[in-house]
């Protein structure tokens with residue numbers, strides 16, 4: 001008597017490739033790339049096998065943030081091989097393919113093709129892939145939703161009203177696309193003067209938390225405006241790789257994102 005087939009009736013096969021976590025924002029300049037790099041480094045420090053895709057095709061910044069400028073990705077069997085960084089985070093960015101500083105003026109289909117090449121690189125062994133999206137809700141985001149099926153999205157905003165309105169749009173885009181929003185991060189929240197220690201709020205404070213509550217999505221935490229974060233980003237030595245309160249803050253966020 002024939003045995004029932006276990007291959008057709010059994011549980012679905014585990015999905016291939018790493019779990020994709022997309023990091024988006026409504027506006028540029030809110031710290032999405034900085035957060036993506038630091039989340040990836042914090043996850044690697046926590047022992048997670050993590051890769052980083054810089055999906056900001058027009059304005060890649062991950063090579064600078066991870067200190068991999070000048071490194072070139074190779075190809076193997078038609079797929080890109082990520083470059084290694086000093087932080088245990090392999091990465092792929094347009095900056096690893098093109099000449100540094102070269103302006104890119106591509107239209108939608110080519111942009112989408114570029115994104116897929118980065119996401120479908122040799123991420124062997126990675127369990128999580130952090131994808132740093134460009135700001136807004138354009139071609140790259142749509143390709144991400146439709147072709148890459150992220151497991152979740154993190155939305156970054158400053159506490160400022162204008163940034164929050166756009167962040168709300170980004171949240172809606174992912175939710176409509178069936179991608180769960182893991183939560184909202186408030187960046188540049190509060191500034192401690194390095195001279196007198198007085199704390200001020202250049203972009204306001206608490207706005208992202210209130211917005212997250214209104215939208216019914218989790219609030220993951222806040223990162224203050226700290227000159228050291230900017231300096232370390234520019235130097236290619238991510239804050240999360242070091243010690244101190246901001247490294248701890250990134251670690252706490254990473255724990256929430258990959259819980």
Ligand code: ADP
Pocket residue numbers: 025027028029030031032033034035061135187188223224225226227228229230231233234
């Ligand atoms: P986005 O990816 O949203 O465009 P970036 O990560 O490139 O933003 O950040 C924009 C600028 O702000 C960069 O110069 C970066 O170093 C700086 N920056 C980001 N977050 C912080 C922070 N928490 N404290 C200080 N500077 C920050």
